[in-house]
Amino acid sequence: MTQEFASDVLISGAGAAGLTLAIDLARRGISFRLIEKLGAPFHGSRGKGIQPRTQEIFEDLGILDRLAATGGPYPRQREHRPDGSFVDSDMVTAAAPTPAEPYLTPLMVPQFLTEGVMRERLRELGHQVEYGCELIGITQDGDGVTARLSHHGREATIRVRYLVGADGGRSLVRHALDTGFPGKTLGVRAVVADLELTGLERDAWHRFHDGSMERQVALCPLAGTKLFQLQAPVPLEGDVDLSAEGLSKMVAERTGRDDIGIHSVVWASAYSMNARLADRYRVGRVFLVGDAAHIHPPTGGQGLNTSVQDSYNLGWKLAAVIAGAPAPLLDSYEDERRPIAADMLGLSAKLLEAGKRGEMRRGREVQQLDLGYPCSALALERPERHGGLLAGDRAPDARLRGAAGQARRLFQLFQGPHWTLLGHDVDRDLVPARRGLHIHGTGPRGDLRDDAGELQKNYSLDAGDWVLVRPDGYVGAIVASRELHTLESYLRSVGLT
Structure with a gap:
């Protein structure tokens, strides 16, 4: 008996990973729905670096030039000293593009602007995000997945061929699959916030007391905006005042300056750093991508990039199998991407330790140009x-x-x-x-x-x-x-x- 499917693919989560997969499926003519439980787009800059390999992907998806026009290059790092002097240095190892590698420096685009450009591209392809639509339950069999959705208080059930969980570190999809998420808490808690402030030049990423987990604070101008991003370690326990007044006090205490004025907080979060990797990326007809499959410290700017590349790997394989390719092709997704994430977790943790010592530098290892799949069944x-x-x-x-x-x-x-x-x-x-x-x-x-x-x-x-x-x-x-x-x-x- 022929089954009726509402769509070929349901994507739960409309961050960078979900949007990448949606764009790729859209240009391949695959039917899908992209749902997001939040009522509106995320407006924070949790991720801001687009690495060279991801720039190549975005060129393929038709949005790189728009992103470059939206954001800009990383500024130099300015380390402020207690006596009021400072020294500038390059956080990113400079390298000139080559014919083989046309992009060799990261691009800074705050996450909310990156996702805005991606949503625009998705609309050009005739699709859009369904906000306020939450996945609340799934069951699957050998032929498809049944998903229960809640949309503005109303529940509905749909049938799809495949489900992809792009729903973040607390992924409902991963929990529903009862997939383990082993790893560890790294003993670091931090604040990240997008701020409007005065008193600092926008030509540098300002860093104070690098190497001190008690007094360290960094303030980076966010390209394409009038905002700065604040990053600072905080005690493992206790409340953190994320208001403009509270963060102003923190900045004054840690910089020793009273001329930096925080006027508003657009977005802020206090979080504990973890490194975790899902036991499996696939169970039957359900897949995990992005933070649903791996979480790690933000050091090295690997998170958004690895998530985008997960979806870029999975998209063409899903489309091929839906179009009639042999189903074992889908096994290569986990085989190829999970080892990449395991290595990335190790790199991020290593860079975190360097950051604690005030030795943060980013070289070729973060560009992701040397990653590949030499052991894949597809090689x-x-x-x-x-x-x-x-x-x-x-x-x-x-x-x-x-x-x-x-x-x-x-x-x-x-x-x-x-x-x-x-x-x-x-x-x-x-x-x-x-x-x-x-x-x-x-x-x-x-x-x-x-x-x-x-x-x-x-x-x-x-x-x-x-x-x-x-x-x-x-x-x-x-x-x-x-x-x-x-x-x-x-x-x-x-x-x-």
Whole structure:
């Protein structure tokens, strides 16, 4: 008997993770609902850094330029000394972009502005968030998920093929799945607040008493706004006055200055830092993404970025299976993303300890450009490669020229919901065209010219080699022409028949 589904996918939670998944599904033509129990968008800057790898994702989703125009670069760090002097330094290790890595510095965009741009993109694709709609219960079987919703006091039940919990650290979805969330409390409690203030220049991230957990306070101008973000450790127990008066007193005591005036508090929170990782990212037809799957200290600016990348990994796989790809493709989501989160928790905890000592610096390890899936079941090499670009690696960018003479970038060719197959000095007719796969050739017989040698430098291809790039910008397969039968099997396994 044919079942009636209200939508293919229900996404619970409309933060950055939920919005990323919604945008990706929308551009793939997958039906979904995106619900959020809050009555209106979140208006705080809990996360503000967009790392280089996430910038590449946002370029693919069509919003990077808007975000860059909305926010701006990180300011220099200004460490104020007790005698009134200060020293400026770069918190972020400076590096010039390269053809392979076009974005190498983080972008500062307060979370509420980032999500605003994402909602705008979602509306362009014909969808919007359903606010004030709360998931209150789920059951599932082998064919689908039954979800109970409460919307403005009225309950309803809907049937969907898949459910994705993007509902934060206190995830109802994770609790309903009875999935463990082991980890530890890190012994640090902190205040974060968005403020209107006077008395500080906006050209620096002001830090006072770095290395002292009793007196440390940081005040960072939030790009794209007139606000500053306050960050400060506070005692593990006791109430914290989060009013303008209370935070003014804290700032005066910790800075020793009476010229910094806090005029209003737009948003504030006192929270204890934890590092936790869900035992499972998937139970049947239900998945966890973002903070529902992992929480950690904010050090290193990894949280929003890891959450976005969870959804970017899951979106194309859900769409492929809904369209008829073999169901085991969905197993690769947890296999690929959970180890990434485990490593990220360790990095964030390490940076937290450095921050306690006043040694906070952010290098390449936070950019997420070196993350990949070399051990994934979706990584194929025939023959096996030793060195250079490998299956599972992030696919580098490169500047090329089209056969008609115009400039091209690989990232422009990758952009969109399709797979991309690059053949170097190959016979194009060896791989038949099919829906969802864009094929390009380089070399004398191809539609692309590698005049500057950037593709060859970054991909290290021999004549007759083929590189298959996944919809999420990672190398799925590298095969020689004599091994094309293995590529055909791979294409069938991901639904490209």
